[in-house]
Amino acid sequence: MKVSITSGRAEGPTKLNAFDNALLNAKIGDINLIKVSSILPEGTEVVPVPKFLPGDMVNCVLAYTSSDVEGDLISAAVALATSDYFGCVVENTGINRDPEDVKNEAESMVRYMMDVRGLNINEIMIANESHIVKKQGAVVASVVYIG
């Protein structure tokens, strides 16, 4: 399995459009995302976001939040951990929380997931994004499963 890790943020005329713009900013806006939980098969390789065909069906773990309150600080993070065997992914979001905390919490949650499974971590990768809302804002962070 190849996966990519990415994040994005945007404003838009509605919260849905801000979300869509944030997906475009993360380079995963022209595909059909199917949300899954949270395990990376053995031998997973992390690669840059590929050029998808528009409308491709793509499984992903997706952290997403939005707000229409001016000045809100919105954050999204995903963390993935790999081992010699299989790996784990977590998503995390926050509104008006320190983005560093949202990121660190994602890391600590994925470390715990690996720990309860007795998996020794080879590598941790995190994608995170934060944004101060002007009118309607959204942030996304995602691990997409490429196949």
Add this chain to the structure above:
Amino acid sequence: MKVSITSGRAEGPTKLNAFDNALLNAKIGDINLIKVSSILPEGTEVVPVPKFLPGDMVNCVLAYTSSDVEGDLISAAVALATSDYFGCVVENTGINRDPEDVKNEAESMVRYMMDVRGLNINEIMIANESHIVKKQGAVVASVVYIG
């Protein structure tokens, strides 16, 4: 890719059963719906809802809302836009909003999605439904991806 656009509404003894009845009313109640976001591949054709086999796994964009407050006006809408290249879909719902506004907002959001992607719209299609709740009511609107 062939897709269908449909909507439905219903009452039921619980909100979940009202939702299920609304799916039946929309002719998509006997399948397994998998929610996806929101892109139509190049060459997408819109066709009437086909006769599925019970239990088929079917990707869809689904707008859904329900209420158990007597007199609530609930609305759901999906809007799809096609171009010579690829297309977009949005979902929208409202409670005690003018159903025409919910529908128009869906249209304006899908127009914006096409616009930010530089796609010239060939056609817009909308399915929308509204319902005044008696006991437990639900409305759905959906674009289902047939394959």
Add this chain to the structure above:
Amino acid sequence: MKVSITSGRAEGPTKLNAFDNALLNAKIGDINLIKVSSILPEGTEVVPVPKFLPGDMVNCVLAYTSSDVEGDLISAAVALATSDYFGCVVENTGINRDPEDVKNEAESMVRYMMDVRGLNINEIMIANESHIVKKQGAVVASVVYIG
């Protein structure tokens, strides 16, 4: 189609980790769950949860709730019904409700789903779980579609 019905409960250092631990407790923690609604194809057979490969993509109906309020009684239930033709599944959850009510409500909802479809029930199976929260607790109940 083969399906399995299972449930689990757990505490964890965060609500997400409690959820993950509950999935592990239900023997479906090492896979990627894709949520679907709620129909069992003709000829569905219910089998024990198989040994999945870590990271398998698995469709499921998932009832899930969590709480970080000490003393909360949290419950999740799924009910499936089979017939000579096809079958139905429902999910149900509750916080500080009698777990027996959450279970019975799931059963009555799936009976109603079969009834509106004119299907004579051969068998009903229910998986349910409840848990009194210590710090962060989660319960899950699921019907997983094996293929």
